[in-house]
Amino acid sequence: MTNIIKAPLVSEKAAGLKEKRNTYLFRVDARANKVQIAQAIKNFFGVTPVLVRTATIKGKKRPQNKWRKVTYGPNWKKAFITLKKGESIKELE
Numbered sequence: 001m002t003n004i005i006k007a008p009l010v011s012e013k014a015a016g017l018k019e020k021r022n023t024y025l026f027r028v029d030a031r032a033n034k035v036q037i038a039q040a041i042k043n044f045f046g047v048t049p050v051l052v053r054t055a056t057i058k059g060k061k062r063p064q065n066k067w068r069k070v071t072y073g074p075n076w077k078k079a080f081i082t083l084k085k086g087e088s089i090k091e092l093e
Helices: 012-021 034-045
Strands: 005-008 023-028 049-057 061-063 070-072 076-083
Touching (some): 034 076
Antiparallel strands (some): 005 023, 023 076
16 A cells, blocks of 8 residues: 555644644545554654544445435545644644
């Protein structure tokens, strides 16, 4: 898996977590585990994560056609990366 980190998540919740707990949110590959995510963060940003938490988000419902058939978007994974006090990811600020 070469592209573990897909994109940073920018929202009000992410901004609040960044200020209060020094936690950053990322969209990651759904097949990646916590060890691989921590290693990717360390290699890409040069900071060491203290805690990595993940959540799998279900895809959204989408109406398909006039017969009310419903399809779902793809599931994706969100990672909560907590850093030490004093450390930050300068690229995201």
